[in-house]
Amino acid sequence: MIHGTVKDLMVPLSEYATVPEGSTLYEAVLALEEAQEKFDQTRYHHRAVLILDHDQRVVGKLSQLELLRALEPRNEERRRLLDIGRFGFSAAFINRLREQHRREGEILENIHRSASRLRVEDFMQSPSEGEYVEENTSLDTAIHQLVTGTHLSLLVTRQQEIVGILRMSDVFSAVFHTIKERERMDGTGALP
C-alpha cells in the first residue's frame, strides 16, 4: 500500500512542456527541452508535450514515440511496407525491406527538415476515457489504473480542469522508495 493521493505525486501543469495548437514538431521539441531545463533535475525527464487550445485546455499529447513516428519517412511505398505485418510476415523480413527501402529512399536529414514543419495536431493523441484521474484519488487506485491501462501517464483533473500529469516514472520511484523504506525499517532486507 502506497500512502497519499495523486496530487502528492503529480507534476503540475505549469511545470510540464506545453505548446499551443498550430505549433510545429520542432517547436514541440524545443518546448520539451526548455521545460526539462526548468524542471527538477533530479527527477526523470519529461517524455511528452501537451497540446493546449486557445482556452489553455489540454486537447492532446505528443509522446516521444509519436514524435519519432512523425519523423519517419512516409510515402505510399512505406505505408504498404509497414502494413504487411498483418499478413504474417516476420519482423526480420520487414526490417530487411525497411533497410533496403532506406538505402534506396530519401535522405533522412531532408525528411527531418520537412517533418519539422509539420503541425503537432496531425500527430498528437487526443485524451481517451481511461486517461483521466481525479487529483484526490488514492495512489493505490491510480497505480491500478496505470497497470490495467495502456498509458504511461495520466491527466490529473480538478473538477473539469486538467491540473497536472501523473507519470509512470514518478509512481515507480515512489513505489520503489516505499519498498526500500519498509525493508530498512524491518531490518531484514539485503539491499545496499
Next chain:
Amino acid sequence: MNELANLLERIIQRVNINLRELGIDVAPRVRALVPFDQMVKFYAFYGITPHHPLDLRFRHSNLAGSYFLGNIRVTNSLLYKSDIRGDELKKKGKLCGFGAVEIPLNQDEEIDIADSFLVKTLVHSSSHDPESPERFFIKDTVSTHYANIHGSPSHGCFLGPFSTVDLTTVRDCVIGTFCYIQAGEVSHLNVDPGTVWVRSPGRFNFLYRYAPDRLNEYISFLPGSAPRGLFMDFANNLKEAFQSVFDRVNVEQTARVPDSASLDRFAVTLPPTHIGENVLVAQRAYLEDAWLGTGANAQENCCILHSRLEGCNVTAHGARIIQADLDRNTFVGFNSFLRGRPERRLTVGESCIVMPHTIIDCREPVSVPAGHLVWGLITDPRELATHSVSLKHLSGIRSGFSRGNMFFEGDGALFVSAFQDRIGHILEANGAFFDGDKTLRGHAQRNQNISFNTLQPYPEGDLEGLYPTIIIQP
C-alpha cells in the same frame, strides 16, 4: 415476396453482427445486388449420376438459377445463379490428415449453407478445416458476383465481387473485391481489394496488392451500386449465349466430344472449337474458337476465346483466356484475366504458373517464357519483367525477396512444389491422365452422363420466390 424480403433483412442483420468489430454495414452493398423479381424468374437444378452421393435438403430458401450436386443442405438462404458443387466432398471412413494427426470421418461430408446470400458464387472442393472435416459450412455470409468459395468454410463474412477464398477457413472477415486468400485460417480481417495472399505458416508467404486506381478499370464495387468494370462488361456480354442454353431442354453442342472427355450441358461452345481426349469443360464455361488439347480443362465460369491450349492445361474457376496460345502444362489460376489481341497475342510457355487473380492485358505482344511464375497486372514486356520470376530462381530462394508490390518470404522451393503438386492433383481429379484404366477416371469421365432435374419456387403470394422444403435422396 414479403418472406423473401424478410429473409434478406435477416441475413443482413446476421452478417452485420459478425462484422461489427470491423465497423462494416453490408446492407448498402447487398440491397443493390439482385432485384427480387430476378429471384423469382429462374429455376434451380440438380444433377444425378451413379458416381456421386445424393442428399439434398432445402429449407426456407431461394435457389434461383443455382445448381446442386452431392450432399448439400441449404437453410434460410438466398442462392442466386450459384454453383454448389459437392463432387469432391470426403467420404465416410476417409482419413483427414492434419500434421501428424489423421482424423477418420464418421459420416460423408456435406456442404451446409445457412443464413447466407450467395450471388453467382461457386462453392466447390471440400472442407480443409481440421476442426470441421465432415461439414463444409457457409454461415452468416454474403458473397457477391463470381466469388469462389473453394474448400473454405466461412462464418460471418462478406466476399466482394471476383474474390476467392481457397482452402482457408474465414471468420468475421471482409474479403475485398478481386482478393485471393489462401492462408489456412483467417479471422477479423478487412482485406483491401486486389490483395493476393498465399500463406503456409512456417513455409512460405506470398503477398501482392494491386494499385487501386489500376484495378478499378477492371473491377470496382461501391456500396449502393452493382459491381462495375471490364470484368462485369465481359461477363454481361456472355449472358445472352448462356440464356439460350438455360432456356432450352435439349442443347445441340457444336463441338465433337471424345468418349474420354466431358462437355457439360450448361456450357456454351461456339465453332470452331476442338475438344481433345480427357478434356473437362464444366458448366457455365464459354468456349469460342478454342482448341483444347488432351487433358486440358475449363472449369466453371471460364471463358476461352480465340485461343489454343496444347494439353494438360488447368484453367481454374473463373479464368478468362482471350487471343492467347498456352503451351503444355500451364496453370491459369482462379479469376485470372489473360487478354491478347489479334495483332498482339499473348503466349505462355510450357509449365508456367499464372498466379490466381493475375491480369495480363496486352498493349504490346507479351510472351511468358517457359517455367515462369507470373502475378499482378502486366500490360507489356517491361511489366512482365517486374511481375515474374523463373521457377528455377524461385526454387533457390531460402529467405525472401520483393519485387514491386510483391513480397515473398520463406522457402521458394516449397512454394513451387506446393503449386506443382496441386496442379498435378487437379489434373488427376479431372481425369487428364485417363488411359482406359478405371483408377485414373476423373471428372472428365464421371461427369459424362449427368441427369438434370429442375426445381421451382412459389410463383406468387407471401411465399413468392421461396422454394418449398425439399429433400432429395436416392
